[in-house]
Amino acid sequence: MTENTLNTRAATPAATNNSHMPVATPNSLPLVETRNLTVGYDHKPLIKDIDIQVEAGQIVTLIGPNGAGKSTILKTIAGHIPLIEGDVLLSGKSITHASPHEMSLELAVMLTERLRTELLTCADIVETGRYPYTGRLGILSVDDRAKVREAMEMVNVWDLRDRDFMQLSDGQRQRIMLARAICQESKTLLLDEPTNYLDIHYQIELLNTLRHLVNTRKVGIIMSLHELPLARKISDWVVCVKGDSIVAQGNTEDIFTSAVINELYGLKPGSFDPVSGNIELEVGPKPPGQ
Amino acid sequence: MQRQDQIDNFGREVHRRRVAIVFAALAALLAFFAILNLCIGSVNVPFADLAAILGGQDASSMNYEIVWNIRLPRLIAAALLGGALALAGFLLQTFFNNPIAGPYILGISSGAKLVVAIMMILVVGGSGVMTSWMLVLSAFVGSMAAMMFVLLVSRRINSMSMLIVAGVMIGYICSAATDFLITFASDANIVNLKNWSLGSFSGISWNDIGLMAVVVLASSACVFLLSKPMGAFQLGEQYARSMGVNIRLFRVALILLSSLLAACVTAFAGPISFVGIAVPHLVKRFLATSAFLGGAIFCLFCDLIARSVFAPTEISISAVTALFGAPVVIAVLLQRQKRRTD
Numbered sequence: 341m342t343e344n345t346l347n348t349r350a351a352t353p354a355a356t357n358n359s360h361m362p363v364a365t366p367n368s369l370p371l372v373e374t375r376n377l378t379v380g381y382d383h384k385p386l387i388k389d390i391d392i393q394v395e396a397g398q399i400v401t402l403i404g405p406n407g408a409g410k411s412t413i414l415k416t417i418a419g420h421i422p423l424i425e426g427d428v429l430l431s432g433k434s435i436t437h438a439s440p441h442e443m444s445l446e447l448a449v450m451l452t453e454r455l456r457t458e459l460l461t462c463a464d465i466v467e468t469g470r471y472p473y474t475g476r477l478g479i480l481s482v483d484d485r486a487k488v489r490e491a492m493e494m495v496n497v498w499d500l501r502d503r504d505f506m507q508l509s510d511g512q513r514q515r516i517m518l519a520r521a522i523c524q525e526s527k528t529l530l531l532d533e534p535t536n537y538l539d540i541h542y543q544i545e546l547l548n549t550l551r552h553l554v555n556t557r558k559v560g561i562i563m564s565l566h567e568l569p570l571a572r573k574i575s576d577w578v579v580c581v582k583g584d585s586i587v588a589q590g591n592t593e594d595i596f597t598s599a600v601i602n603e604l605y606g607l608k609p610g611s612f613d614p615v616s617g618n619i620e621l622e623v624g625p626k627p628p629g630q
Numbered sequence: 631m632q633r634q635d636q637i638d639n640f641g642r643e644v645h646r647r648r649v650a651i652v653f654a655a656l657a658a659l660l661a662f663f664a665i666l667n668l669c670i671g672s673v674n675v676p677f678a679d680l681a682a683i684l685g686g687q688d689a690s691s692m693n694y695e696i697v698w699n700i701r702l703p704r705l706i707a708a709a710l711l712g713g714a715l716a717l718a719g720f721l722l723q724t725f726f727n728n729p730i731a732g733p734y735i736l737g738i739s740s741g742a743k744l745v746v747a748i749m750m751i752l753v754v755g756g757s758g759v760m761t762s763w764m765l766v767l768s769a770f771v772g773s774m775a776a777m778m779f780v781l782l783v784s785r786r787i788n789s790m791s792m793l794i795v796a797g798v799m800i801g802y803i804c805s806a807a808t809d810f811l812i813t814f815a816s817d818a819n820i821v822n823l824k825n826w827s828l829g830s831f832s833g834i835s836w837n838d839i840g841l842m843a844v845v846v847l848a849s850s851a852c853v854f855l856l857s858k859p860m861g862a863f864q865l866g867e868q869y870a871r872s873m874g875v876n877i878r879l880f881r882v883a884l885i886l887l888s889s890l891l892a893a894c895v896t897a898f899a900g901p902i903s904f905v906g907i908a909v910p911h912l913v914k915r916f917l918a919t920s921a922f923l924g925g926a927i928f929c930l931f932c933d934l935i936a937r938s939v940f941a942p943t944e945i946s947i948s949a950v951t952a953l954f955g956a957p958v959v960i961a962v963l964l965q966r967q968k969r970r971t972d
Contacts, residue, residue: 444874471873496883
């Protein structure tokens with residue numbers, strides 16, 4: 341069942357277009373484009389020569405070992421940390437020239453940092469997604485409320501709307517934050533480890549929601565993922581981050597070969613099969629009779 | 631679907647009604663304490679006479695004098711400055727994302743106090759007169775200086791408790807320097823400084839009220855206009871930025887407004903402790919935006935106690951606000967700890 345619902349790759353234009361090089365039309369500026377981007381903290385370059393593109397209706401996933409700098413790349417694209425060299429273009433416009441309001445219409449984010457709030461209900465949190473569209477005092481219109489509800493229903497958290505955000509489980513909070521990002525209705529969703537804290541049921545539900553968004557609203561998604569089997573299922577384009585550079589990027593089936601994955605994670609040949617997700621331990625199974 | 635919509639609308643209706651009830655209750659409390667403050671004191675003014683006096687009758691009586699020239703300006707000052715303090719505390723808590731930040735505990739009030747004391751000694755010593763404008767201005771300079779120091783510290787160490795420690799330290803330094811100055815300043819005019827430096831609403835005239843009202847009400851209006859980015863900022867800086875908040879501008883506005891509000895309070899009433907921390911937490915239980923009213927009520931209540939319990943001797947207002955405010959802060963800390971371990 342899940343195999344079927346998740347296997348919608350062929351239905352997306354990005355996948356049929358061979359994704360990275362779409363037919364050039366005047367309106368097909370990539371939603372996100374990094375040019376020769378160098379990212380890092382405190383002026384110290386961490387990862388260089390990053391060239392990533394995200395098209396409308398495409399899911400781009402960053403994979404790589406822990407601490408490889410996937411978050412650093414995402415934070416730089418979102419403008420949370422200053423870029424060091426190169427440029428980030430959102431719908432063709434450099435983020436160094438974009439106003440905060442323009443940025444908010446281009447990118448909606450969901451971060452890994454845990455949120456501490458005081459006396460905010462889940463509906464309050466999701467409603468902040470409508471910030472770019474409300475007036476000076478931030479009062480929501482009937483239309484805004486409908487969008488809030490639509491987003492909350494999409495991730496199945498409408499029932500939680502009056503609950504205190506702090507009293508939810510990590511997984512529930514994660515879904516609230518996704519609803520918040522969805523109702524911001526930006527062209528691109530930028531998600532840092534969206535499956536964190538989620539059990540397998542909700543991981544699959546989340547990926548279904550993302551695929552649904554991409555198919556129906558033609559948003560672009562750029563995210564980082566830890567779980568390789570999930571990344572393989574959901575992505576149209578995969579970017580491998582390791583050390584100080586992008587070691588490989590390409591269509592999902594080209595990246596998920598033993599050679600690339602073993603190289604990326606420093607695995608011994610045969611210990612992990614990226615297609616089946618099967619793991620071989622060196623120690624071998626438990627001896628019988630113990 | 632239809633029914634669900636009705637339920638939602640009903641929820642919003644309930645919310646709206648709750649807001650109205652809370653504001654009505656706060657307004658009633660404010661009026662109640664205002665009347666108490668007018669009636670009670672070393673000379674009690676009978677409630678029955680109050681309406682006539684406020685209506686302008688009995689203009690020659692002593693009670694008329696007491697109500698119009700002493701108690702009414704003091705009452706208005708306590709309400710305005712109390713509101714200003716609570717608002718400043720609310721802004722600082724938002725800015726530092728720290729539940730026990732406030733103008734007093736971060737040393738901002740004490741910084742203002744020090745510069746005002748220096749100016750007073752210089753100007754009055756040179757036999758000039760301090761105008762209200764000069765008071766507010768020098769207090770603003772002092773509060774901004776202390777604020778800058780706290781910001782410098784907070785940039786280097788990203789820890790909630792260290793921020794508070796740094797603030798308390800700068801508060802002690804400024805208070806010590808002020809005490810030092812006051813002890814060695816002999817001028818008779820400066821005797822008043824002693825009272826003021828402990829914090830008191832006494833001796834506020836109608837002249838002061840004008841400037842005070844302009845500064846406090848104008849700043850409060852600005853805070854009201856900031857309520858939208860402030861809501862976004864509750865989710866943290868990064869989310870706020872991604873929603874389109876101009877973070878740099880917003881931060882500057884928060885610093886300027888909170889310093890100005892704290893400076894105005896210190897200029898007229900000296901440093902007053904705990905109102906900035908305690909009131910926003912007390913009132914947030916109901917509504918975040920009602921901090922100003924809450925601060926006004928809290929200060930009216932505390933000032934009533936300060937001047938009537940040991941009348942005719944007055945207690946410093948900070949002693950009273952600390953007595954009622956500090957337990958609230960402790961309760962907040964305990965509650966947070968409990969929530970974390972849950």
